[in-house]
Amino acid sequence: MIGANGAGKSTLLRTLAGLHQPAAGSIHFAGREITHLPTHARVALGIALVPEGRRLFPSLTLEENLLVGARRSSAWTVSRVMELFPWMGARRRQLTLNLSGGEQQGVAIGRALMAGPRVLLLDELSLGLSPAAVRRIYDLLPSLLAEGMAILLVEQDVTQALRVSDLAHCLLEGRITLSGRPRDLSPEQVEAAYFGLAARA
Amino acid sequence: MSVRVTRSRRPATWSGLASALVFVALLSLPYLVFANVTSLLVNLFILLVLATMWNLLAGYAGLVSVGQQAYLGLGAYTVLVLAQNGVNPFLAIPVAIAFCAVAALPISLLVFRLRNEYFAIGTWVVAEAFQLITVRFPQLGGGTGASLPGLGGFDPALRQAFTYWAALAVLAATLLAAYLLLRSRLGLDLTAIRDDEVGARSVGVQPARAKRIVYLIAAAGAGGAGALIIISQLNVQAASVFSVQWSAYMIFVAVIGGVGTIEGPILGTILFFTLQQSLAERGAWYLIIVGTVAVLVAMYAPRGLWGAISDRFDLRLFPTGYWLHPQGSSPGGLLARLLRRER
């Protein structure tokens, strides 16, 4: 899901996660209507959000941050998350305040994985991270997809997003202006949809 | 889009005239009715002064105080001390008001260190401390109370008339002060702080200073009410004048009437007072009922009775905000309502 600032990408993800009520329409997941389901119940169904700005718990240790997300039915455990992020093992008892932005993003993803999601909603994954950290996080995505979960990625960094996704949507002022497989979309089409040039013409 | 901005709409112009008429009518009341009516009104005025000042604190400055009775007592005892030293109690009222404002400054330095939620109990502790200090002075009557000297020479009817006029003067000054304050730059600052404190700071508003000024004014108002209490009752007792019951009264009146408007406490006071007269002999039940109503109003109709009325009829008696009249649309139209600076 790509789009300019203020296109409504984060609002869309937050609405799917249950943090906003939609003004109109309904949300269905796995054949079930979940429009009025509270956030925590959606997590139980398998929808996990990695929010913009990470939103870790500052007074909890790294491991405790992961454990808050834990569910009994989930196949993910602290040790499995730590296999994915080997650096965590040595720092499990530290507060997350002192971690770098990329490491914090890792903890946020790990916390969401602990719930055993069927759909992972990733909001502005690259925001505020160094290029190296962005690459490391993105390199992770194929292994998550291989687990069988779907990922809905919201990203301002268009090149990065198109590189990893099977299906891209461009959002402009709350509406989808372009959809398709990244390899079928020309840069001009994407640019027009992104900036709303087609609408103006 | 061009928009015309005005302070008031027609109802407010009329209400200014009406307020003047009501004031003149109230002024002449001692010549028209018996003293039992005016002494009843004195109590109503005291309550209205307290509720208006509490509303200024909580509804505009966001300072929920449960300890305004500290200044109520301070005002009453200031009048007592001055009268004991030969000052006419009526002349002592303005001194008590000024003294409370001055005393509130050092107190504010202490209680403002507590964040919003704890500020409430902090002010309560101050009131309790004031009471405990007061009862330690035998010259102030200790715990049993003291009677007010200096009014023995007055003819009772004349004394009651003077008391009534004093109460009316304090009330008029309170309402006028609240009205002018909210229309001033400070009122604008307070609204900005209420809406977004960080945003207000960024355009140069000083929240601590604005809130402190309101706190001092509210203390002065409570002091005036306290001065009126001792003069109308001719005696004072620490346990009653420093009682948290006063906070209950002012909070319930303001909440039920409507926090954040000048009209709300007036409506609330009239309602509260009428209920009090009819339920007086029921004792504790009265506060149980009024307290329950206040809780329900705070939870389900946070803008109170006046909020409901003014929304329904687009009515403002004391215009402290602005009206926008977009050209080509009726003044009370949907757009105006959307654009109106509103809580």
Next chain:
Amino acid sequence: MAWLNAVVQGILLGGLYALFACGLSLLFGVMRVVNLAHGDFAVLAAYLGLAVITGLHVPLLWSTLAVAPLFAVVGYLVQRLIIQRSLEVSPLTTLLVTFGLSVVLQNAMLEGFSANSHSLPSGWLAAGSFRLTPQLSIGHFSLIVFAAAVVVIVSLQLFLSRARLGRQIRATADDAEAASIAGTDVRHVFGIAAAIAFATVALAGLAFGGYSSFDPGAGTQRLIFAFEAVVIGGVGSLWGTLLGGVVLGVSQALGAQVDSGFGVLAGHLVFLAVLAIRPRGLLPGRVT
């Protein structure tokens, strides 16, 4: 020796204040709510204790087994039905609502139980004491109350740091929205926190009833003492709360030693002095 006795009694009294303060501290720490009806609920617990003790002919200690769980349920319901709703209106609304609740509760108790004061018969506990010297003795009951305060604080600490629910409570206190996207039912967690807080309020109320006599209006002062203990000790720290309770208790006991009417005022003055000199308290918590 009289002074030493005052200090010892003050420390023990501090345990009672700390017990009162735990619930206030917990509710504020987790949901930024100051429950102004805190003291009145404690007095209500004392009345319930009286009913259980005289009705079932059980000692004070056993009555806690009935009153504390009942209060946990009351706390959960008060949170879900009243406080949650007011929190959603605005944070300041919780003050108005809990203050209204306090006035209603006080007057309802006045109607129901009359203005007469009562005290809880604590049986052999009240009578017994360790006599250390002719002037210095420690009552069994005040020792048990102090021990109860320490046990409550230690178990609260352990629960918050070790238990899954405790971790969820801390996460919710940090960032309620983030907790909800991590799968936590925030309202339920708030309810649990309130249930725990109310259970400690019940213990404090029963201990208070065994310590001294109470009447429907006694709650106001209980709230204020609890609050003073929290602020003196430092907001956000349970051990600080115990220290704050002890400092308050000792100040009051020493003040009363100077002049019998000076005790409570001395406590207020120490509180105001701490506010002036160390506004963050003696042992401020990590998170404030």
